[in-house]
Amino acid sequence: MRALLVVNPKATTTSGRTKDVLARALASDLKLEVVATEYRGHARDLARDAAASGNVDLVVSLGGDGTVNEIVNGLLAEGPSEHLPRLAVVPGGSTNVFARALGLPNDPVEATGILLDALSSKRERTVGLGRAVTPGLPERWFTFTAGFGFDAGVVGRVEQHRRSGKRSTHALYINQAVRHYLGEREHRRAGPITLRIPGAEPVEGLVVSIVANTSPWTFLGNRPVYASPEATFDTDLDLFGMTKMSLLQTLRTIPQLLDGSGKGPRGKHVVAYHDLREFTLHSQETMPFQVDGDHLGERNQVSFSGVRRALRVIV
Numbered sequence: 588m589r590a591l592l593v594v595n596p597k598a599t600t601t602s603g604r605t606k607d608v609l610a611r612a613l614a615s616d617l618k619l620e621v622v623a624t625e626y627r628g629h630a631r632d633l634a635r636d637a638a639a640s641g642n643v644d645l646v647v648s649l650g651g652d653g654t655v656n657e658i659v660n661g662l663l664a665e666g667p668s669e670h671l672p673r674l675a676v677v678p679g680g681s682t683n684v685f686a687r688a689l690g691l692p693n694d695p696v697e698a699t700g701i702l703l704d705a706l707s708s709k710r711e712r713t714v715g716l717g718r719a720v721t722p723g724l725p726e727r728w729f730t731f732t733a734g735f736g737f738d739a740g741v742v743g744r745v746e747q748h749r750r751s752g753k754r755s756t757h758a759l760y761i762n763q764a765v766r767h768y769l770g771e772r773e774h775r776r777a778g779p780i781t782l783r784i785p786g787a788e789p790v791e792g793l794v795v796s797i798v799a800n801t802s803p804w805t806f807l808g809n810r811p812v813y814a815s816p817e818a819t820f821d822t823d824l825d826l827f828g829m830t831k832m833s834l835l836q837t838l839r840t841i842p843q844l845l846d847g848s849g850k851g852p853r854g855k856h857v858v859a860y861h862d863l864r865e866f867t868l869h870s871q872e873t874m875p876f877q878v879d880g881d882h883l884g885e886r887n888q889v890s891f892s893g894v895r896r897a898l899r900v901i902v
Contacts, residue, residue, distance in 0.1 A: 651680015
C-alpha cells in the first residue's frame, strides 16, 4: 500500500518524536512518503495531488482538526469517489474532535497502535460529511461541525490570539467565549440569522447556529459537549440554534450542553433539527463563519448539505 503522511509541525501536541515514531511504524508495512506542511492550505494541496495522481492508497494526517479538514477538502476536490485514497488520522492538535468522534484515543502513540492494527486487519468505515457553499466562493467540506454566528466569532477571536503566538488551549477558548459574549449584547437579544429548510416555514432571529455532522460537537478537556446528541456520521446534518442568549438562558443551556444523557439542549429559545439533507442560513448582516474550528471570515449566506458515505476512513 502506498501512503502519504502529512505532518503539521505547528499543531499543538505534534512533536518530532511523535512524527518519527509514526513514520517508522508505518514505513515497516507501507511505501511511505512524509511531508511537513509549510503554509495554510498545504495539506489540502498535498491531498488533492495525491487523489489526482491515482498512485496513493492512503493519506495519514498527523495534526489537529484543521489539518484533517484541509486533507478532506483536498481529497474531495473533485467530489466523492470509490477510487479516492482512504484517510487515517493520528491526533496532534489541542482538541482532535474528529479523531475522538471516530473512537480514537487522544494520545498519538496509542492512536498509532490502533491505526497499525486497523491496517493489518483491513478495518475501515465509510463516513458521511457536511458540505457548505457560499455564493461566489468554493465549497467547503467539514467532518464534524460548522458554525455561523456566535460560535464562529469565538473561533475567530481564538485564531487572532494564536497568530500573536498564544497556544490553542481550552482555557483560551473559554476566555474568548466569555469576552465575545459580553461584547455581543445587541445580537444576544435579537439574532440576525434566518434558517430556511425546503418545504418549511423560515425560522428567524437566530443568534447561534451550529451545524453538526457528528456528536460530540467539541470537547472541554476530556469532557464532551453535546449540541446535537443524535448527530452521527451515518445520517445527514443536525442543527442547534438559539434565538436568545440572555444570561439566564445561557446559564440554563450550558449544563444541557454538557449532559451526556442524550436529551440535548432544550427550552423555548432553543431550535433543534435532526438529519437534515439540506438547508440555508441567511443573515441580514455579515456574520462570522467557521468549519471544523477553522475561521473562514464573514458571510451573509451559507447553504449546507449532508453527503452520506463520502469518504473511507481507516479506524
